[in-house]
Amino acid sequence: MKKLRLYGCPDSPEMYTIRDYLQRSVVGYELANPFDRSDAPPEVEFEDGTRLINPSLQDIANQLGWLAKPRYDEYDLAIYGAGPAGLSAAVYAASEGLKTILVERSAIGGQAGTSSMIENYLGFPEGIAGAQLADRARQQALKFGAEILLLKEGVSVCFKENRIIVELRDGTVIRSKANICATGVEYARLELPNEDHFLYRGLYYGAGASEATLCYDKDIYIVGGGNMAGQAAIYFSGFARKVYLVVRRGNLSSTLSDYLVKRIKSVKNIEVIYHTEVTAMDGDRELQQIKLKHNITGDESLRETGKLFVCIGGDPNTDWAINTPLLRCKKGYLVTGNDLLKHDGFREQWQPDRLPFHLETSVPGFFAVGDVRYGSVKRVASAVGDGAMAVTQVHQYLSDII
Numbered sequence: 001m002k003k004l005r006l007y008g009c010p011d012s013p014e015m016y017t018i019r020d021y022l023q024r025s026v027v028g029y030e031l032a033n034p035f036d037r038s039d040a041p042p043e044v045e046f047e048d049g050t051r052l053i054n055p056s057l058q059d060i061a062n063q064l065g066w067l068a069k070p071r072y073d074e075y076d077l078a079i080y081g082a083g084p085a086g087l088s089a090a091v092y093a094a095s096e097g098l099k100t101i102l103v104e105r106s107a108i109g110g111q112a113g114t115s116s117m118i119e120n121y122l123g124f125p126e127g128i129a130g131a132q133l134a135d136r137a138r139q140q141a142l143k144f145g146a147e148i149l150l151l152k153e154g155v156s157v158c159f160k161e162n163r164i165i166v167e168l169r170d171g172t173v174i175r176s177k178a179n180i181c182a183t184g185v186e187y188a189r190l191e192l193p194n195e196d197h198f199l200y201r202g203l204y205y206g207a208g209a210s211e212a213t214l215c216y217d218k219d220i221y222i223v224g225g226g227n228m229a230g231q232a233a234i235y236f237s238g239f240a241r242k243v244y245l246v247v248r249r250g251n252l253s254s255t256l257s258d259y260l261v262k263r264i265k266s267v268k269n270i271e272v273i274y275h276t277e278v279t280a281m282d283g284d285r286e287l288q289q290i291k292l293k294h295n296i297t298g299d300e301s302l303r304e305t306g307k308l309f310v311c312i313g314g315d316p317n318t319d320w321a322i323n324t325p326l327l328r329c330k331k332g333y334l335v336t337g338n339d340l341l342k343h344d345g346f347r348e349q350w351q352p353d354r355l356p357f358h359l360e361t362s363v364p365g366f367f368a369v370g371d372v373r374y375g376s377v378k379r380v381a382s383a384v385g386d387g388a389m390a391v392t393q394v395h396q397y398l399s400d401i402i
């Protein structure tokens, strides 16, 4: 684990972006002065003594020696999204000899990488931090020869002569015989007017483990009634004075795993506020206060807090598939396999004289796995399973076209 030294105010939005990225990428760091409240831009000192002032994440990735350009003109398989599904696909594809590239727009691990503790993944009875699980998978994929491109986002796709061509945001083009889309889902927002202003100034989407130590002895609020919110509440209760879990429904059992419900009820400094929504945020530079509204009585109350974590699920990352032959459901999830047969327009566009494979989309050779797939189970294990299964289907597809 590398140890970087960060200079500057730990709570600034710029520093949050850096801290969060390093935490999720399992790059060790320490804060030179945790009590620094200056306006100076963040500075990062690397192990060899190099110091970068106000670096972008790409600058940091470059300095850490991470790959920035694809090595080959064409791949057997290109995978987009390095959450559990994409990482699993990369491990199986590379280990089975496919020339594989994995492209990730942010940090390795996807949503799972932001989880403080995954307790229900097979083989880890004590649980495992999402970032650790992701880092192990990254090492495994690299060991088998997969290429991993970080901080690169696929923005458009076209299909030519049995090849799939994806353009990345920086203009790089990746050509492959088959694709796996593992782009997951994006956190939903509260849709309050000043959300952008408070983002990383007290308001966070998801509950990044990197924030936990900065919640020490504070009252914090987590919005959401799902597993993501429940896990965050338990983890943060080890740091914060009090954790308030704000949920819209009147119970947790309809949205939360049973083991989490039991844990939450047993932790003394977690209080669940039922039938309630956050309706306003206030503060100057940083978040200082939120307004809660009871959704049955309409009663409102103001709460002093500098930390609000929004964990209310999200939408699939498939905007890039609009205006392509890839069929999506109404909510934007990519439709695959038998589900395509019920989809308007599928039969007219599908050319092969076979049905689509279980994880294959409406374009032959283009597969969708994990949370982004219509009908998927939103779990680490099922994403990993999808990734492994899709590689078998990629082999079947490739044996047909080559």
Ligand SMILES: Cc1cc2nc3c(=O)[nH]c(=O)nc-3n(C[C@H](O)[C@H](O)[C@H](O)COP(=O)(O)OP(=O)(O)OC[C@H]3O[C@@H](n4cnc5c(N)ncnc54)[C@H](O)[C@@H]3O)c2cc1C
Residues within 6 Å of the ligand: 080, 081, 082, 083, 084, 085, 086, 103, 104, 105, 106, 107, 108, 109, 110, 111, 112, 113, 114, 115, 116, 117, 118, 119, 120, 121, 152, 153, 154, 155, 182, 183, 184, 185, 206, 207, 227, 228, 231, 317, 320, 369, 370, 371, 372, 377, 378, 379, 380, 381, 383
């Ligand atoms: C805080 C939290 C805790 C959770 N805890 C658990 C748990 O304990 N147990 C459990 O089973 N499940 C848990 N889940 C759910 C689980 O993490 C998800 O179901 C799983 O991560 C889905 O994996 P995925 O690979 O399909 O997608 P994601 O994890 O969403 O990964 C998708 C990746 O694709 C990248 N991406 C998106 N668009 C592009 C693009 N255009 N180009 C390149 N890259 C792109 C994203 O940056 C992201 O890294 C949790 C989720 C969260 C958020």
